[in-house]
Amino acid sequence: MTVTDPTTASAANADTHLTDEGAQEMETRAVAGGVEVLREVGAVLRMSEAEAEAYTSGPDEAETTIINMGPQHPSTHGVLRLMLELDGETVLRTKPVIGYLHTGMEKTAEQLTYLQGGTNVTRMDYASPIFNELVFCLAAEQLLGVELPPRATWIRMLMCELNRLTSHFLFLATNGMDLGSSSMMIYGWREREEGLRILEAITGLRMNHNFIRVGGTAADLPDGWEDRLTAYLDKIPERLEDYEVLMTNQPIWRERLQGVGTITTEEALALGATGPILRSTGYAWDLRRSMPYLAYDEVDFDVVVGTYGDSFDRYAIRLNEVRESMRILRQCIERMPEGDYRVQDKKVTPPPRARIDESMEALIHHFKLFTEGFKVPEGECYAAVEHPKGEFGIYLVSDGANKPYRLKIRPPGFVHLQALDEMARGHMLADVVAIIGTLDIVFGEIDR
Numbered sequence: 001m002t003v004t005d006p007t008t009a010s011a012a013n014a015d016t017h018l019t020d021e022g023a024q025e026m027e028t029r030a031v032a033g034g035v036e037v038l039r040e041v042g043a044v045l046r047m048s049e050a051e052a053e054a055y056t057s058g059p060d061e062a063e064t065t066i067i068n069m070g071p072q073h074p075s076t077h078g079v080l081r082l083m084l085e086l087d088g089e090t091v092l093r094t095k096p097v098i099g100y101l102h103t104g105m106e107k108t109a110e111q112l113t114y115l116q117g118g119t120n121v122t123r124m125d126y127a128s129p130i131f132n133e134l135v136f137c138l139a140a141e142q143l144l145g146v147e148l149p150p151r152a153t154w155i156r157m158l159m160c161e162l163n164r165l166t167s168h169f170l171f172l173a174t175n176g177m178d179l180g181s182s183s184m185m186i187y188g189w190r191e192r193e194e195g196l197r198i199l200e201a202i203t204g205l206r207m208n209h210n211f212i213r214v215g216g217t218a219a220d221l222p223d224g225w226e227d228r229l230t231a232y233l234d235k236i237p238e239r240l241e242d243y244e245v246l247m248t249n250q251p252i253w254r255e256r257l258q259g260v261g262t263i264t265t266e267e268a269l270a271l272g273a274t275g276p277i278l279r280s281t282g283y284a285w286d287l288r289r290s291m292p293y294l295a296y297d298e299v300d301f302d303v304v305v306g307t308y309g310d311s312f313d314r315y316a317i318r319l320n321e322v323r324e325s326m327r328i329l330r331q332c333i334e335r336m337p338e339g340d341y342r343v344q345d346k347k348v349t350p351p352p353r354a355r356i357d358e359s360m361e362a363l364i365h366h367f368k369l370f371t372e373g374f375k376v377p378e379g380e381c382y383a384a385v386e387h388p389k390g391e392f393g394i395y396l397v398s399d400g401a402n403k404p405y406r407l408k409i410r411p412p413g414f415v416h417l418q419a420l421d422e423m424a425r426g427h428m429l430a431d432v433v434a435i436i437g438t439l440d441i442v443f444g445e446i447d448r
Contacts, residue, residue, distance in 0.1 A: 063087065064085050064086060064087050064092060065085070065086050066083060066084070066085050066086075067083070067084050067086060068081060068082070068083060068084075069081070069082040069083075069084055069432065070082055071100050074178075075178045075433040075436060075437065076436060077174070077436060077437070077440075077441050077442070077443070078101065078441070078442065078443035079100035079101045079443055079447075080096060080097075080098065080417075080436070080441070080443065081096070081097040081098075081100065082094055082095070082096055082097070082420075082432070083095040083097060084424075084429070084432070086429060089428050089429045089430075090426065090427070090428060090429075091424045091425060091426065091427055091428070091429060091431075091432060092425065093421060093425065094420055094421040094424045094425070094432070095421070096417045096418075096420055098414075098417070098443070098446055098447055099447055100443075100447065101443045101444065101446075101447040102447045102448075103123070103124075103444065103447060103448055104448075105120055105121065105123070105124060105409070105448045106407050106408060106409055106448055108120055109121070109403075109404050109407035110403060110404055110405070110406065110407065111403065112403060112404075113372070113373025113374075113402050113403055114140050114214055114373055114374060114376060114402065114403070114404070115213070115214070115369070115370060115373050115374070116373070117136055117140075117404065117407075118133045118136060118137065118210045118212065118213060118214075119208075119210050121133060121135075121136045121394075121409075122208045122209060122210050123208055123444060124409065124411065124444050124445040124448055125387070125389070125392075125411070125413070125442045125444055125445040126207060126208065126442065126444050127166070127167045127170050127388075127442050128163055128164075128167045128387055128388050128389070128442075129163070129207055129208050129209055130159045130160055130162075130163040130199075130209060130211065130212060131160060131163065131385055131387045131388070131392055132392070132445075133209070133210065133211065133212035133213075134156060134160060134212045134385055135383050135384065135385045135387075135392055135393065135394045136394055136396075137212050137213065137214045137215075138293065138383035138385070138394075139381055139382070139383035139394045139395075139396040140214045140376055140396065141214060141215070142381040142383060142396075143376045143377050143379050143381055143396065143398050144214070144347075144348065144376055144377065145377075146214070146215055146343055146345065146348065147343070148215070148216060148342075148343060149216065149339050149340040149341070149342070149343060150295075150337040150339060151220075151336070151337045151338060151339040151340060151341050152215075152216035152217055152340065152341050152342055152343070153294050153295050154294075154295055154332055154335070154336050154337060155216075155217050155220075155221060155336075155341055156212060156217065156294055157294045157295055157296065157299075157328070157332060158221075158229075158329060158332040158333075158336070159199075159202070159203075159211065159212070159217075160294070160385070161325040161328045161329050161332070162195060162198065162199060162229070162325075162329060163199065163388075164321070164325045164388050165191075165195050165236075165322060165325050165326070165329075166192045166195040166196055166199070167388035167389075168318045168319075168321060168322050168325075168388060169188045169189075169191040169192035169195065169322070170188065170189075170192050171188075171318055171388075171437075171440045172184060172188040172243065172247075172315075172318065172319065173185045173186075173187070173188025173189045173192065174188075174437065175315060175437040175438065175440075176188060176246070176247060178433050178434070178436075178437045179253065179256050179257075179433070179434060179437070180252075181246060181247060181250075181253065183246060184243070184246055184247060187239065187242065187243070187246070191236065191239060194232055194235075195232065198225075198228055198229060198232060201222060201225070201228065202219075202221060202222060202225060203218070203219075213342065214348050215342045215343040215345060215348040215349050216340070216341050216342025216343055216349070217341050217342060219341065220341040221336075221341075226333050226336075229329065229333060230330075230333060233326050233329060233330060236322070236326060237323075237326075240319070240322065240323065243319060247315070248316065248319070254312060256311075256434055257310065257311040257312035257315060257434055257438070258308075258310060258311075258312045259308070259310055259312075260310055260311045260312075260427060260431045260434050260435065261310055261311045261314075261423035261424065261427070261431065261434065261435035261438060262308060262309050262310045262423070263277070263280075263281060263309045263419060263422060263423055264281060264309055265278075265281040265282060265283045265309070267419075267422055268281050268283065268309070268419070269283070271415070271416075271418055271419045271422065272415045272418070273390070273415065273416055273419055274390035274391040274412055274415070275386070275387065275388070275389050275390025275391065275412055276314050276317040276318055276321070276389070276390070276438075276440070277314060277390065277416055277419065277438075277439070278390070279303065279304065279305045279306060279317055280305070280306035280308070280309045280310070280313035280314045280317055281306065281309035282305050282306060282307055282309070283305065284303045284305050285303075286303040286386050287384060287385060287386035287391060288301075288386045289301075289303050291384070293385060296328075298335075299327075299328050299331045299332075300327065300331065301324045301325075301327050301328050302324055304317045304320045304321050304324060305317070311434050311435060311437075311438040314438040314439075314440075315438055318388075318440070321388075346365065347374050348374050350365070350366050350369050350370070351365055351366055372402060373402040373403070374402060375400060375401060375402050376398040376400070376401075376402075376404075377398065377400060378398055378399055378400040379397075379398055380395070380396065380397045380398070381395075381396055382394070382395045382396075383396070384410070387412055388440070389412040389413055389416075389440050389441070389442075390412030390415070390416065391410065391412055392409075392410065392411060392412055392445075393409070393410035394407065394408070394409055394410070395407070395408040395409075395410070396408075409445070409448055411445035411446060411448065412445075413439070413440075413441035413442055413443075413445050413446045414445065414446045414448075416439050416441065417439070417441065417446065419439075420435065420436070420439065423435050
């Protein structure tokens with residue numbers, strides 16, 4: 001952590017009242033009034049100017065310190081930089097600064113065909129690549145008017161829930177490590193690794209699979225997938241009991257999370273929070289249930305909610321969502337339909353590999369599809385899925401060409417960062433680490 005003296009910084013740049021780093025810096029309360037401070041931290045809750053001024057009232061500014069936490073800090077989960085104003089070790093205000101991992105994926109999408117687009121979007125949240133691919137394909141399929149075969153739908157659902165397991169295990173591992181439970185890092189990574197091996201067996205890759213394609217999936221499920229997945233699911237319940245001992249029932253763990261980073265339902269909705277953050281307040285909003293897609297309306301599972309809206313609830317929700325994903329996966333195993341794994345529409349589906357060796361027309365069709373892509377009817381649409389971190393959506397605009405005219409991503413992590421100031425205010429500096437961990441952010445989708 002580095003300390004910035006606000007007095008020196010202002011003197012060095014007296015005209016603009018900025019620190020030496022530029023306009024992204026946190027201004028001192030002596031320079032910025034209440035309304036300006038609220039704008040600076042990204043507050044969206046409505047209040048009067050009098051309330052805004054009261055928001056900034058507190059200790060004498062000469063007694064406070066502005067520090068940088070990150071971007072080179074192990075608990076900022078990538079390249080997040082936080083500017084914190086502290087009174088001793090108490091957080092008065094927080095300002096996230098992003099942009100250290102900018103990828104330009106939204107603009108890049110305009111230069112890629114719809115077949116190539118999956119390779120681009122799968123890298124946004126690299127812990128949950130299947131969901132990135134799925135939402136892109138759902139948007140394109142809306143405009144194409146494509147109806148998937150049942151087997152393709154169920155394969156997609158199976159892959160999503162398996163990816164949800166690996167994402168939540170990563171959260172449990174890193175969140176445990178952030179707060180001193182090094183054993184949890186080892187155990188969580190073990191479960192994640194076993195899940196990634198199954199994903200690799202199905203898709204050919206551990207991460208960034210590009211397995212979900214417009215019109216279905218890249219391939220069918222391999223032989224023996226049921227036995228391998230069942231064996232994996234049989235191991236997990238006993239291991240979850242170990243997690244309960246290591247964390248849930250551990251007094252130190254509960255003390256570090258309970259009552260920390262509390263947010264109400266009203267605040268969560270005003271700030272656009274979704275996923276475990278919104279559900280931690282007791283609000284049962286899950287797109288799989290509230291706005292069903294794929295075949296989620298045909299499977300049984302519970303929407304896990306919290307009570308207090310604190311960091312402990314957000315941890316407990318993800319732990320229990322592992323159990324619910326396991327329920328869905330077992331139903332996928334039992335009810336997986338036979339049939340095609342992609343639509344038999346030559347417009348979007350390449351010919352089978354065997355046909356390419358037999359037919360010149362099939363070879364030409366394959367070549368043109370992968371070099372030129374296919375055209376999507378003119379129009380616009382929004383598609384969203386229940387990502388492990390919340391609502392992940394894509395707004396897609398087509399001008400009738402083989403490439404998107406415009407792609408706008410609605411990532412949960414980017415939205416949730418604006419809630420950080422609300423959650424951290426009044427807590428200790430060490431609590432900021434716990435709060436960031438339970439946001440479960442990944443910067444591939446934030447700096448897009």
